[in-house]
Amino acid sequence: MKGSLFITGPAGTGKSTLAGSLKEWMQKQEIDSIIVNLDPGAEYIPYEADIDIREWISISQIMSEFNLGPNGAQIVASDMILENLDALRDALGAYEDYYVIFDTPGQIELFSFRPSSSIMVDALSGNQAMIAFVADSIISSTPSGFISQKLLYGSIMSRFLKPAMFVLNKCDLISEEDIKKIESWESSTDALNEDFMNEREDSNKQYFVSIISAFRESGLMTKIHKVSSKEMSGLEDVYADMSLFFSGGEDYDTLYKDD
Numbered sequence: 001m002k003g004s005l006f007i008t009g010p011a012g013t014g015k016s017t018l019a020g021s022l023k024e025w026m027q028k029q030e031i032d033s034i035i036v037n038l039d040p041g042a043e044y045i046p047y048e049a050d051i052d053i054r055e056w057i058s059i060s061q062i063m064s065e066f067n068l069g070p071n072g073a074q075i076v077a078s079d080m081i082l083e084n085l086d087a088l089r090d091a092l093g094a095y096e097d098y099y100v101i102f103d104t105p106g107q108i109e110l111f112s113f114r115p116s117s118s119i120m121v122d123a124l125s126g127n128q129a130m131i132a133f134v135a136d137s138i139i140s141s142t143p144s145g146f147i148s149q150k151l152l153y154g155s156i157m158s159r160f161l162k163p164a165m166f167v168l169n170k171c172d173l174i175s176e177e178d179i180k181k182i183e184s185w186e187s188s189t190d191a192l193n194e195d196f197m198n199e200r201e202d203s204n205k206q207y208f209v210s211i212i213s214a215f216r217e218s219g220l221m222t223k224i225h226k227v228s229s230k231e232m233s234g235l236e237d238v239y240a241d242m243s244l245f246f247s248g249g250e251d252y253d254t255l256y257k258d259d
């Protein structure tokens with residue numbers, strides 16, 4: 001593989017839609033990529049998976065075999081991925097010159113917080129892995145919502161210790177004014193702090209002032225990728241980061257050299 005992008009984020013933020021749209025966008029630019037579905041519990045996915053974990057792992061089978069409910073079965077399934085690493089690696093072997101887009105399970109804790117996931121990411125991609133954290137633009141359009149997404153993003157960065165990008169998806173659902181406001185929070189922790197303090201009256205909020213100032217030092221506030229996976233906008237920005245990391249920007253330069 002040329003490099004892999006693991007798409008993660010809270011439930012329903014548009015991870016699978018982003019995976020499908022990114023592959024479609026790359027296809028239009030004649031850049032080879034494949035999608036690996038890592039969600040054994042997915043009933044519907046909005047793309048045709050090139051490699052699908054559901055070929056090896058079945059949630060309903062785990063539920064009946066171990067007498068588990070759907071959540072317990074998901075936990076067993078996420079750890080079972082490790083038993084299928086060789087099969088996954090064999091399947092990936094056929095795509096040497098491809099970017100690999102991994103779509104991860106809806107429940108963020110399954111992929112992002114279980115030890116099996118970091119083992120899998122390292123085993124499959126080594127140093128060629130990048131994380132895309134997908135945040136919902138509506139949730140992120142209030143100061144407290146934005147802070148909650150950044151804290152989650154930080155916890156994911158600390159789990160994987162890989163280059164990561166913060167994708168603000170569903171930008172088609174919020175106004176240009178809201179997008180500008182979110183960008184102002186990204187570029188100025190003072191602006192974020194002020195709007196957070198004005199959001200609701202609550203003295204306990206003072207606790208967060210130091211967390212917000214720590215954002216500035218931590219590398220959590222660098223760049224927002226404004227995307228609408230539905231309208232296929234902002235994907236060039238996501239690819240630019242991938243290209244920069246995986247090939248020092250060479251692919252991206254070639255793509256845009258005539259512009």
Ligand SMILES: Nc1nc2c(ncn2[C@@H]2O[C@H](COP(=O)(O)OP(=O)(O)OP(=O)(O)O)[C@@H](O)[C@H]2O)c(=O)[nH]1
Pocket residue numbers: 010011012013014015016017018046104105106107169170171172173227228229230231
């Ligand atoms: N308006 C809008 N809707 C979107 C966008 N991206 C995804 N959606 C919608 O959001 C819903 C959830 O999308 P998914 O791609 O399934 O989200 P997900 O994060 O993969 O969901 P889980 O895997 O279940 O956590 C679907 O109805 C999508 O059509 C977007 O950019 N704009």
Ligand SMILES: [Mg+2]
Pocket residue numbers: 015016017039042103104105106
């Ligand atoms: Mg999904």
